[in-house]
Amino acid sequence: MSIESGLLVGAVIVIALYVLAALVFPERFS
Structure with missing residues (x-):
């Protein structure tokens, strides 16, 4: 896996998680 792929997966x-937190709280x- 390239660095760009790792950053993309991390961003997703x-x-x-941010969207999930916004829905839960x-x-x-x-």
Whole structure:
């Protein structure tokens, strides 16, 4: 796996976790 692929996968995971947190804890992101 190249460095670019690793960064892309990491970015996707971070975005997915942020969206999940926003759905689970909406009062923190309002």
